[in-house]
Amino acid sequence: MKRKVIAVLILIISFIFGGCSYRDKLYTTDFYTVFLDKDFATVLELTEKGKEQKEIIITSEIMGKPVLKLGKAYIARTERFESEKLKKVYIPETVISIRDDMFICENLEEIYINSNSFNNKLKIMSFMGLAISSIQVEMKKVKFFIPKLSFESIKEEILERYRYMVNPSNLSFNYNYEDSPNEGYYFIDNLSETGKIRNPDNPKREGYAFVSWYLEPEFKNEWDFENDEVIIEKDGEGNLIYSETILYARWARID
Numbered sequence: 001m002k003r004k005v006i007a008v009l010i011l012i013i014s015f016i017f018g019g020c021s022y023r024d025k026l027y028t029t030d031f032y033t034v035f036l037d038k039d040f041a042t043v044l045e046l047t048e049k050g051k052e053q054k055e056i057i058i059t060s061e062i063m064g065k066p067v068l069k070l071g072k073a074y075i076a077r078t079e080r081f082e083s084e085k086l087k088k089v090y091i092p093e094t095v096i097s098i099r100d101d102m103f104i105c106e107n108l109e110e111i112y113i114n115s116n117s118f119n120n121k122l123k124i125m126s127f128m129g130l131a132i133s134s135i136q137v138e139m140k141k142v143k144f145f146i147p148k149l150s151f152e153s154i155k156e157e158i159l160e161r162y163r164y165m166v167n168p169s170n171l172s173f174n175y176n177y178e179d180s181p182n183e184g185y186y187f188i189d190n191l192s193e194t195g196k197i198r199n200p201d202n203p204k205r206e207g208y209a210f211v212s213w214y215l216e217p218e219f220k221n222e223w224d225f226e227n228d229e230v231i232i233e234k235d236g237e238g239n240l241i242y243s244e245t246i247l248y249a250r251w252a253r254i255d
Contacts, residue, residue, distance in 0.1 A: 027063060033079070034062050042069040044079035051083045059201075060092035067092060071099025080104060090114070090189075093182040110190070112145045112169065116183040145169040147185045148244050168242070171230065173200060176217050176248040180205075186249065192240065194232045199225045208251040217248045 027034045027041075031050035035042040041062045050056060060067055070091070072079045081089070086105040090112040091098070103111070144166050151168035169188035175181065187200040202210040215221040233241040 029062070031056055032058070032081075034067075036063055036065060039065065040068040041065040042071070043067055044072070046081050046083055046086075050081075052085060053083075054085055055088040055090070056081070056086060057090040057200075058092055058095075060094045066094045068094060069097045070095060071097075071102045083107075088112070090187075093185065108142055110143050110145060112188055112190070114147065114182065114185055114188045116147045116150045116185050143167055145188060145190050147172060147182075147188055149183060149185075168244070170232075170240075170242060171197060171245050172247075173203070173213065174217070174246055174248045175203060175205070177205065177251065191230055191232055191245075194229055196225065196229050197245075203249055205251055207254055209254055211250040211252050213247040214250055215247065219248075219250050223247050 025036045026044075027036050028047060030047065031053060032046050033044045035044055043058055043062075046053075046056070058067060058070070080099060080102050082104045084105070084107060086103075086108055088110045089103065089108070091114065093115045095113075095115070142165065146166065146168065148168040151166065154166065167190070169190045171189040171191055172185055173187040174184045175186050176184070186203045189198060191197065199213075204210070213223045215223060230245050233243065235241055
């Protein structure tokens with residue numbers, strides 16, 4: 001009996017002191033809070049400003065640490081995204097773990113997972129429990145977009161089961177250099193109508209400065225985000241004719 005009491009007291013003390021340490025490691029961005037571990041960061045919950053956003057782009061690095069996880073940092077805590085307004089969320093290629101009910105967002109429509117090793121990192125078989133509620137799955141309210149190469153690597157039987165949920169993105173930004181991370185994919189998005197596209201934050205590369213985005217890897221035509229538009233084609237029934245638009249980064253070596 002005494003051993004049990006001592007064990008409980010140790011757990012309580014550990015939780016109290018752990019809680020202090022936990023709070024010391026919290027960092028707040030404009031849109032979400034982050035737990036900064038020794039070697040990585042965990043994105044937790046939305047701030048009040050974040051709850052007002054229709055789109056959230058989670059960065060791949062915070063305070064010099066890669067973002068590896070989404071959701072609670074400890075079992076006893078319940079951090080997650082809760083919002084009535086959030087419709088799109090963009091997840092970087094660095095993320096390897098997402099809590100099952102990460103997104104309690106009844107109006108969420110699209111989740112972008114920019115990982116070209118999706119099968120290995122997030123396990124597509126867990127879609128029924130990945131980040132969203134069973135009601136959202138049953139009503140087919142949420143679509144997942146992943147890089148085209150990742151989509152093409154999905155096993156056919158798995159793809160058939162989740163065909164209405166999993167889609168290849170039709171817009172991607174490529175690092176455009178040998179041995180680049182994520183097999184070249186820097187950022188993905190998807191367009192359903194002809195129009196202008198979002199200019200993402202500039203990518204980073206050690207020893208180089210980012211210059212601009214181009215339509216070709218040889219830098220023939222620079223993309224003008226103010227005036228250029230992606231043309232979306234549709235068939236006679238109004239369905240999208242899939243075509244991937246790729247923009248390639250140009251770099252300048254830093255002397």
